[in-house]
Amino acid sequence: MPYTVSTDPSGSFLTLTSPGSAPLRFHALWLRDNALDPETRAPGNGQRLITIGDIPRDTAISSARAEADHLSVSFAPENKTVSYPYDWLEKNTYDRATPPKAGWLADGVQTWDGSLAPPAFEWDGVRSDAAVKRRWLSAVARFGFAKLTGGPAAEGALLDTAAMFGFVRETNYGRYFEVRTEVNPTNLAFTGLGLQAHTDNPYRDPVPTLQILYCLENSAEGGDSIVVDGFRAAERLREENPDGFDLLAGYPARFEYKGSDGVCLRSRRPMIELAPDGQLAGIRFNNRSSAPFTDIPFARMEAYYAAYRRLGEIIDEPGMGVAFKLEPGESFIVDNTRVLHARTGYSGSGSRWLQGCYADKDGLLSTLAVLEAEA
Numbered sequence: 001m002p003y004t005v006s007t008d009p010s011g012s013f014l015t016l017t018s019p020g021s022a023p024l025r026f027h028a029l030w031l032r033d034n035a036l037d038p039e040t041r042a043p044g045n046g047q048r049l050i051t052i053g054d055i056p057r058d059t060a061i062s063s064a065r066a067e068a069d070h071l072s073v074s075f076a077p078e079n080k081t082v083s084y085p086y087d088w089l090e091k092n093t094y095d096r097a098t099p100p101k102a103g104w105l106a107d108g109v110q111t112w113d114g115s116l117a118p119p120a121f122e123w124d125g126v127r128s129d130a131a132v133k134r135r136w137l138s139a140v141a142r143f144g145f146a147k148l149t150g151g152p153a154a155e156g157a158l159l160d161t162a163a164m165f166g167f168v169r170e171t172n173y174g175r176y177f178e179v180r181t182e183v184n185p186t187n188l189a190f191t192g193l194g195l196q197a198h199t200d201n202p203y204r205d206p207v208p209t210l211q212i213l214y215c216l217e218n219s220a221e222g223g224d225s226i227v228v229d230g231f232r233a234a235e236r237l238r239e240e241n242p243d244g245f246d247l248l249a250g251y252p253a254r255f256e257y258k259g260s261d262g263v264c265l266r267s268r269r270p271m272i273e274l275a276p277d278g279q280l281a282g283i284r285f286n287n288r289s290s291a292p293f294t295d296i297p298f299a300r301m302e303a304y305y306a307a308y309r310r311l312g313e314i315i316d317e318p319g320m321g322v323a324f325k326l327e328p329g330e331s332f333i334v335d336n337t338r339v340l341h342a343r344t345g346y347s348g349s350g351s352r353w354l355q356g357c358y359a360d361k362d363g364l365l366s367t368l369a370v371l372e373a374e375a
Contacts, residue, residue, distance in 0.1 A: 003066045003086060011060030016071065016089065025095045028061045032075050034092070035082040102278035103238050103245065110142050111232035114319045118227075119143060123151035123329070126164060134371040137165060137364055140210075144339035145227050145332055151214070153328035158214035158355050161331055166363020169208050171201070172263050176357035179213065197228040197315050197340035201358070202284040203255040203265040208358030211336045215326035217353040223346030225332065226321040230283030230340050233314045234272050237307065244307025247300060248272045254291040255284065268295065271311065273337075282337040285315065315340060326354070335361060 007014045014031075016024040032055050035041070041048055062076040071089060074081040105111070119139035125132040126148065139146040151157055158176055162168045168175050201207050213225070238245040249272040258264040273282035296304045314320065321342065326332070334341055336358070346352050 003071070005064045005066040005071060007061050007064050011062065011076070014061055014064050014073070016066070016086075022097070023095075024089065024093050026089070026093075028059050028075065029055065030094075031061070031073055031082070031084070032059050032080075035080075036084065036088070037080075037082050040082075100278055102249070102274060103234060103272075103280045104278055105231065105280055108142055109144075109231065111235060112143060112229050112322075113232055114321050114323075116143070116322055118147050118322055118324055118332075119145075120147040120149055123148050130371055130374070133164065134368065134375060137368040137371070140333055140335060140364060141368060144229060144231070144335035147324070147330060147332045149327075149330050151329040151331060153216050155216065155355065157329075158212045158331060158357050161212050161214065161333070162357060162359045165367040166359050169358040169360055171204075171208065171358060172260065172265075176355050179354040179356050180352060195343050196287060196312075197226060197321065197342035198286040198288065199230065199284055199340055200286070200336050201257075201265075201289075202269070202286045203257040203267050203289050205267040205269065207267075207282075207284070207336055209335065209337050209361035210333060210359040210364060211341070211356060212331060212333045212359065213326075213341070213354050213356045214331035215328055215354050217328060217351045218326055219350035220346040220352040221350060222344045223352045224323050224325045224344045226323045226342040226344070227332070227334060228315050228321045228340045228342065230285060230315070230338050231280055233311060233320065233340075234280060234283060236314050237272075237311050241307060241310060244303065244310060245272065247296070247304045247307050248311065249274050251293075251296045251300075251304065253284065253293055254295070255286065255289045256291040257289055266291070271308070283340070285311070285340060287312070337361070 003016050003018045005014055005016055011028060013025050013027045016026070033052065040050055056077055058077060060076050061073060062079075063074045065072045067083075070083045070085050072081060072083050119136075121132060121136040121139070126136050127133075136146055136148070148161065151161070156176070159168060199207070200211050234245065237248070249270055251270060252268045253271050254266070254268050256264075256266045267284075269284055271284050272280070273284070275281045293301075293304070323344075324332075
């Protein structure tokens with residue numbers, strides 16, 4: 001789109017204007033710090049080659065010209081000229097009229113309820129076709145979960161799933177763990193009991209940000225998998241009870257696990273985690289691993305528990321969950337900072353054997369970004 005540019009008389013900032021769009025303002029220091037020239041950023045990896053101390057304190061815009069496809073800016077006292085593509089400036093603008101409401105979502109994140117059809121992809125397609133892999137990872141980034149079908153019903157195949165985008169995060173449970181009935185389980189996940197929707201390992205700091213559950217056998221009665229969008233549950237709580245939302249976001253809960261010898265894990269984090277600017281960043285919800293809450297003021301404790309109860313009620317509503325039964329060779333991946341998972345109880349007849357492992361979202365998002373750049 002055509003742009004015109006004007007510079008403040010002080011040279012401290014400039015303004016880009018275009019018909020039908022809000023003006024975009026950029027400070028001189030911000031533009032200089034983010035210059036795209038090879039003296040400022042390494043051409044190969046884009047890393048910055050200068051420190052903030054290398055930029056003169058009195059940096060100012062001496063001139064600016066709006067060219068056909070880029071903005072050209074000259075800086076004093078360095079007498080340096082840098083070009084900025086318009087699409088780069090639009091993508092990185094920070095000049096917004098009003099701060100977003102607390103609990104806002106990052107671009108590309110879509111909340112959902114039980115009406116969502118589970119995004120599903122074929123194992124062989126993901127392994128052999130970059131476009132299919134890109135769609136799979138994009139679904140995880142957008143919805144917080146996705147299924148894989150048609151994989152091998154072989155022990156350890158979940159490690160191959162993790163290797164498609166990143167690396168396994170090893171914990172005290174090992175590189176991966178078995179999810180099936182045990183005689184003396186160290187965790188309720190290893191029984192035939194039904195499990196309330198929860199995020200895994202809230203007692204870790206940081207939590208594993210991804211979990212993969214891979215089916216090897218599933219002939220038992222019941223044992224359906226259920227996923228619930230914690231971000232949608234948080235949105236609903238904010239709509240119904242803004243004060244309750246603020247309580248769960250504003251005070252840390254406590255979580256603890258010490259179910260096996262030599263392990264005692266503790267964390268102190270809010271159930272609804274916001275970034276400093278109010279972006280909805282994470283959910284930690286796991287009744288089995290909750291420790292006594294001791295960080296909420298006496299005068300707010302009853303209101304805190306009311307909000308906690310209501311969040312649990314929203315999560316437990318049948319219309320919030322997407323249910324499916326995994327077949328051997330099928331798996332699903334969840335964003336463990338957002339999507340809660342549950343299962344229905346299953347009987348002693350037949351068998352149910354899943355394997356699980358953890359991974360981290362940075363690897364998935366990195367692989368997705370590379371695939372998108374190559375598309």
